[in-house]
Amino acid sequence: MIEIKNLSKFFSTENGDFAAINGINLRIEDGDIYGIIGMSGAGKSTLIRCINLLEKPSEGQILIDGLDITALEGRALLTLRRKIGMVFQRFNLLMQRTIRDNVAFPLEIAGVAKKQRLERVDELLEIVGLTSKAGSYPVQLSGGQQQRVSIARALANHPSLLLCDEPTSALDSLTTNSILKLLKDINHKLGVTIIIITHEIAVVEKICNKVAIIDESRIIEQGLVKDVISNPQQDVTKKLLERGELA
Ligand SMILES: Nc1ncnc2c1ncn2[C@@H]1O[C@H](COP(=O)(O)OP(=O)(O)OP(=O)(O)O)[C@@H](O)[C@H]1O
Missing domain, CATH: 3.40.50.300 (P-loop containing nucleotide triphosphate hydrolases)
Structure with a gap:
């Protein structure tokens, strides 16, 4: 509470x-x-x-x-x-990173090992319905898809x-x-x-x-x-x- x-x-x-x-x-x-x-x-x-x-x-x-x-x-x-996860109006994604690497970013900062990171990113992309976009860049996604990425990123550390x-x-x-x-x-x-x-x-x-x-x-x-x-x-x-x- x-x-x-x-x-x-x-x-x-x-x-x-x-x-x-x-x-x-x-x-x-x-x-x-x-x-x-x-x-x-x-x-x-x-x-x-x-x-x-x-x-x-x-x-x-x-x-x-x-x-x-x-x-x-x-x-x-x-x-x-x-x-505490945070989702913004303007998504705030890292444009030079793939979708996979955007979602992995908070896990990297938290020091999560690569294997666990990749497993967690797969789980998160499945939750937000973007598994097929893992290797794409933000600019290749619609606004709604970019917001899904930002939600996945916000959920990364449970x-x-x-x-x-x-x-x-x-x-x-x-x-x-x-x-x-x-x-x-x-x-x-x-x-x-x-x-x-x-x-x-x-x-x-x-x-x-x-x-x-x-x-x-x-x-x-x-x-x-x-x-x-x-x-x-x-x-x-x-x-x-x-x-x-x-x-
Ligand atoms: N760093 C700051 N220095 C001075 N005043 C500020 C600062 N941050 C916010 N304010 C003022 O505080 C008030 C509330 O701002 P806030 O951004 O919280 O409003 P908001 O309800 O989120 O508005 P919006 O929907 O436009 O984003 C505003 O009058 C704003 O100008």
Whole structure:
């Protein structure tokens, strides 16, 4: 379980400190697919970057199974990062490497021996349905296929948590559906907890069981997707449901 308690991140600007996220409280249970939805600049990416400690929070705690990860340093921090996979909007693949070598990259960094690496890459490419593309380069793949590679790479070190930052925003609607289905399968079959950032309610409706709405750096509403959709409490949530997105 992940408990986020009173989490804030301040950036210093010309006009003084600016809170990109402010007093965030969230509880994500094992096995959840938790959607975080909000408009541009609301603080979504900062929140997700704090969860994997790419940003150091200014205040508050992130407890994973009771351990406050904000206090981790050195080797303990590296070990934690391996247990958290990350999927980005723009895939972030290494263009000079084959698909096989892209997926193998985090295993190389973790010091996994070549034989085990190749076996694991084969398993991962099968999970994402890209076995036949192992020797291709990213440029030879469609956007949806490239996102599948990035999902395989994120799963390489058997993470228990997958953080997805707008994973379908660069994809058309048909491809979006296939990527969302893949994420749902991964959640079911591998038991990986997923946090997904989006500005589209359709993404939340398709795969999430819980949702939090973030507005101006604060969580303004959260709960089971079915409850929030059937009985929205805040004006921002009502607007989101009318328009389908918070752009
Ligand atoms: N390094 C930084 N220094 C100063 N301000 C920052 C920094 N990073 C983010 N911000 C500000 O914090 C706020 C939240 O940014 P963030 O990227 O988390 O929003 P977001 O909800 O992910 O937006 P988008 O959907 O456009 O990516 C924005 O106003 C942004 O300008």
